[in-house]
Amino acid sequence: MNPLATLQKKPTPPRIDTTSHAPQRxxxxxxxxxxxxxxxxxxxxxAAAHLSDEQVAELCKELDTIKSDILKKxxxxxxxxxxxxxxxxxxxEVLGRGALILDGKNKAVWVAATAALASAKxxxxxxxGHNVLHGQWDWMRDPDIHSTTWQWDFATPARSWQHTHxxxxxxxTNVLGKDKDVGFNLLRMDPAQEWKPVNLLNPVFNMVLAxxxxxxxxxxxxxxxxxxxxxxxxxVFMDDLKAFAKSGVSQIAKDFVVTPGLALATGAHKExxxxxxxxxxxxxxxxxxxxxxxxxxxxxxxxxxxMVDGEARGDWYIRQxxxxxxxxGSKFLHFMTGNLSHQVEHHLFPDLPSSRYGEIAPKVxxxxxxxxxxxNTGPLYKQVGSAWGKVFRxxxx
Numbered sequence: 001m002n003p004l005a006t007l008q009k010k011p012t013p014p015r016i017d018t019t020s021h022a023p024q025r026x027x028x029x030x031x032x033x034x035x036x037x038x039x040x041x042x043x044x045x046x047a048a049a050h051l052s053d054e055q056v057a058e059l060c061k062e063l064d065t066i067k068s069d070i071l072k073k074x075x076x077x078x079x080x081x082x083x084x085x086x087x088x089x090x091x092x093e094v095l096g097r098g099a100l101i102l103d104g105k106n107k108a109v110w111v112a113a114t115a116a117l118a119s120a121k122x123x124x125x126x127x128x129g130h131n132v133l134h135g136q137w138d139w140m141r142d143p144d145i146h147s148t149t150w151q152w153d154f155a156t157p158a159r160s161w162q163h164t165h166x167x168x169x170x171x172x173t174n175v176l177g178k179d180k181d182v183g184f185n186l187l188r189m190d191p192a193q194e195w196k197p198v199n200l201l202n203p204v205f206n207m208v209l210a211x212x213x214x215x216x217x218x219x220x221x222x223x224x225x226x227x228x229x230x231x232x233x234x235x236v237f238m239d240d241l242k243a244f245a246k247s248g249v250s251q252i253a254k255d256f257v258v259t260p261g262l263a264l265a266t267g268a269h270k271e272x273x274x275x276x277x278x279x280x281x282x283x284x285x286x287x288x289x290x291x292x293x294x295x296x297x298x299x300x301x302x303x304x305x306x307m308v309d310g311e312a313r314g315d316w317y318i319r320q321x322x323x324x325x326x327x328x329g330s331k332f333l334h335f336m337t338g339n340l341s342h343q344v345e346h347h348l349f350p351d352l353p354s355s356r357y358g359e360i361a362p363k364v365x366x367x368x369x370x371x372x373x374x375x376n377t378g379p380l381y382k383q384v385g386s387a388w389g390k391v392f393r394x395x396x397x
Contacts, residue, residue: 126338
């Protein structure tokens with residue numbers, strides 16, 4: 001947070017809807033407006049095929065009530081929470097970088113400083129950046145904590161990520177051919193995806209992707225495939241490419257030039273370089289693990305065009321629940337995942353404050369049980385192992 005924020009009066013950002021129902025910046029995948037309250041898809045997913053239209057409409061009302069209850073309670077305590085988290089993240093980053101610069105040659109200091117910097121990067125990406133860019137804190141009307149102004153500590157530009165993640169992934173969650181997060185254009189992650197000889201390298205691709213995850217996501221967000229096949233306008237692609245170059249250079253300069261450069265004064269430049277590189281590696285491995293737990297463990301479902309054709313809001317809710325997976329664990333684990341350990345609740349309500357997901361998770365689970373729908377959850381080791389198992393399994397035809 002800008003320390004001068006209290007002294008400078010900044011213009012309040014415009015109200016821009018960045019949720020999964022928001023209008024998109026181009027018309028390639030447009031589905032304007034909110035979904036209807038009534039209706040049904042051409043084909044309901046097998047796990048929900050036993051539900052009647054009336055039952056789905058009732059389920060929709062119950063989930064709407066959960067959301068409206070949180071919106072009524074949302075207020076000062078929530079605002080204090082996110083500001084407290086941002087202060088913590090800034091303290092950890094300053095502490096980590098400062099210690100690497102001043103005393104990086106001391107092994108104990110190096111370990112502590114690198115851990116602090118890695119924690120700062122994880123918190124910034126997961127609990128702050130991801131959720132601010134979803135618009136979860138736009139209601140505060142704080143220009144420093146807003147989805148239209150936030151610049152995160154990640155190689156991919158915020159606006160490019162909002163398009164592929166908020167606009168496309170959350171709108172078309174796990175719909176094959178529409179949600180390209182199913183494999184990120186790199187991996188075969190569903191049996192319905194056509195097998196090609198290159199898929200034999202599934203495990204190799206994922207092993208390379210994990211330590212360089214932020215760069216993999218940045219390249220994915222460019223949508224090079226769409227540009228090459230002519231469905232992404234050249235001017236949009238060039239704008240994204242320029243933003244990527246600017247963001248990438250900024251990341252490299254901050255971690256691998258400025259911090260080690262300042263450490264030249266103490267002779268700890270090599271240790272500072274190694275510390276920032278290690279912090280980035282830890283953040284990338286953690287983020288990769290958490291993200292892969294969201295939709296890839298066994299039990300999560302994918303969907304066809306028929307299953308979303310005519311989909312009303314109740315069936316949209318059901319698709320989010322069937323296509324997402326949670327991670328069980330402590331409050332600390334939930335915090336360090338940015339509450340994406342509550343992936344089911346996040347996909348139901350992507351614009352609610354992340355700190356509220358743990359509160360509503362038991363209610364969502366109870367609704368799933370009552371309507372006979374699966375609620376996929378498990379400890380971190382199990383979900384990570386299941387996702388990696390799918391990577392290896394689907395390398396073969």
